[in-house]
Amino acid sequence: MTGALQRFLPLIVTTAVLVVGFLICATQFPNFASWRVVANLLTDNAFLGITAVGMTFVILSGGIDLSVGAVIGFTTVLLAVLIEHGGWHPVPAFAVALIAAGGFGAAMGGVIHVFQMPPFIVTLAGMFIARGLGFVLTTDSVPINHPLYGELNDMALRFDFGLKLSLPALLMLGVVVAAVVLAHWTRFGANLYALGGNRQSAELMGVPVGRTTVAVYGLSGLLAGLAGIVFSLYTGAGYSLAATGVELDTITAVVIGGTQLTGGYGYVVGTFVGVLIQGLIQTYITFDGTLSSWWTKIAIGVLLFVFILLQKGLLVVWAGRGGEPAEA
C-alpha cells in the first residue's frame, strides 16, 4: 500500500493542486465553475498539451527536446505557404507537415544516438534550424483562409449537460489517452522507462537503445507537428515566430506533472494536469483583470520551484538515511 502511495504521490499532489486551484477560482469568481471555462481551458491549451505529451516521452527516456516550439512555428508556416501560396488542399498539407516534423525529430534522435551527443545541444541546433527554415519560407504572418479551416473550427462534440469540446480539445484528449496506453501497455513504453532509468542496464537487458531513441524524438517531432496544425487552426495563420518559448512551457508542465528530469519516472497524465495548472493560472489572471500578465511567469516559476523541492524531498525520503540524492 505504501509502495503504491509513494509511486503516485507526485501525481496525487499535482492533481490536488489543480482541484484546489480550481475551487479557489470558483469561490472568487461566481462564473468560473462552468463548462464553458473548462472547455476553453482545454481548447486554449490544446497545442501545449499535445506538445507536452511528446516532451514527457523524451524526458522519460532521459533526454530533452528544445526544438518543439520551433517545430510548431515551422509547421504553421509550412501549412500557410502550402495552402495559401501553393494552393494545396489542407489535408495533404497536414500530411506533409506531420511527415516533415516527425522526420525532423527522428533525424535529431539519430544524430543523438549515432554521435553520442548531448540531447540538449543537438535539439538546440534543431531549434535554430527549424526556426531558420520557417524564416526562409516567409517572415510574414500569412493568414489561412481555406474554407476547411472554418469547418474544422466549427466542429465540436456537444454533451447534454452543457460541455462543448472543440476539435483541438478532442485531439489533445485523444493524444493523452493514446500516450497513456503507449507508455504503460506496450513494449515501446517499457523500453522507454528502462532507457531513462539506466541506459547501460537497459542496453544489457536487450532494449534496442538506438531504435527507441530515434522513435522517441520522432514521436516528439510528430506531436509538435500535430500541435502546429492545431496552433494554425487556433490562430488561423502561419507565422515563423509562433510558439516561441513553448519548449520551456512544456518542460515546466512535465516537471509540475511529477516527471523526473533525470528520466525513468513519471506519468503522462501528470503532464496533462501540469498543462491544465498553467492554463488555470492564466485563466485566473484573465478573470481577475487587475493582475498583470507578468504574474503568470512569476507564479509558474514559484510553482516549478515548489514541485522540484517536493520531488527532491521525496527522493531523499525514499533513499533513506545516508542515501545520495539523485544528481545529474
Add this chain to the structure above:
Amino acid sequence: MTLSAPGPARNLPQYGALFAVLLANWLLFPDFFAIRLQDGRLFGSLIDVLNRGAPVALLAIGMTMVIATRGVDLSVGAVMAISGAIAATMTGAGWSLPAVLAASLAAGLLCGLWNGLLVAVLRIQPIIATLILMVAGRGIAQLVTEGQIVTFTSPALAFIGSGSFLTVPMPVVLTIVVLAVTALLVRATALGLMIEAVGINRLSSAGAGVNTPVVLVAVYVWCGLCAAVAGLIVTADIRGADANNAGLWLELDAILAVVVGGTSLLGGRFGLVLSVVGALIIQSMNTGILLSGFKPEFNLIVKAGVLLVVLLLQSPTLTLFLPRPKGARPIGTVKPPVAPTSGGAKP
C-alpha cells in the same frame, strides 16, 4: 577526462575559424578592416564586431565557468533583463550612477546566488534549477518596469553603452576587464583546478577535499555578475530597458559561443579566451551575413550548421575514425561518462 593535443595546437580550430570568417568578410567587403578615428572613438566594421559581440562574450565568460562544472545557466538572458530593468528604472527615478550600478550588479549577484544554492545545496539539475529563474526572471523584470519600456536620458549611464575609453568603445573595455579579472581568478589561483575537478567528478573532488558547494555557488554567482554587466551594457546602449526582449535567447548564443570555443559540455575542461573567440566568431558571421546582402533569416541556419560541425568534431564516435596523434588513446576508448543514476532512489 577529455584528451587533447597539448599546447597551442588545441586552439588552432577556433583561431582558424575566426580567421576564415574574417577573411570571408574581407573578401565580401574590402573595407572590413578599415578603422578610422572619429570624435575620439574608433569606428569600423571590425570595431563593430567587437562592440556588438561584447554582451554575448560577457555571458560566455560566465557560462564557461558554469559549463566547466558540468552545469549550464539558462537564466542569463533573464538576469540581463532584470539588471537592465533596475538600471533604467532607478536612473529614471533620479538615483546616482554608483547606486544604480551597485543595485544592478547586486541583482545579478543575488540571481547567481539563488541558482548556485539550488545546484550546490539542493542538488537540483542545473538545467532545471536555472530554468526556474529563466521563467520567473522575465516576470520579475517586467514587475520592475511595470510592463513598460523604460527609457532614460542620463548621459552617465549611457556612457557604458556608447562611450569610449582611450578611443576603445566601453563595452569592449568592460569585456576585456571582466575577461582579465576572471582569468586572473581562475588561472593564478587553484580555483580553476577546483572548477575542473568538480566538473569531472563532483563526488571524487569532494572526497579529495574540494569544497564543492562553495565552488559551485561561486561559479553561478560569477555567471550572474557577468550577465548583469551584459544587461547594463545593452540597456545603456539603447538608453532603455525592454523587459520582454532584453537578452532574449542570448543564453543560447552564449552556450553556442562556449561550445564553439571548444569547452566540453561534459565539464572538466575550459578555455576562457576561446569562449570569447567563439562569441566573436558568431558575431563575425552575423555581421558577414548582413554585409553580404543575404537575408538575416539565414543567420539561424548558419549558426545551427556551425554548431553541428563543431559538435561532430567533438563527438566521441567520429573521433574514432579520425587519425590520431601517436601515443594518444582515442577518446572513445575512455569509458564514456555515465550520468550518475539515482540508484535506490527509484520507486
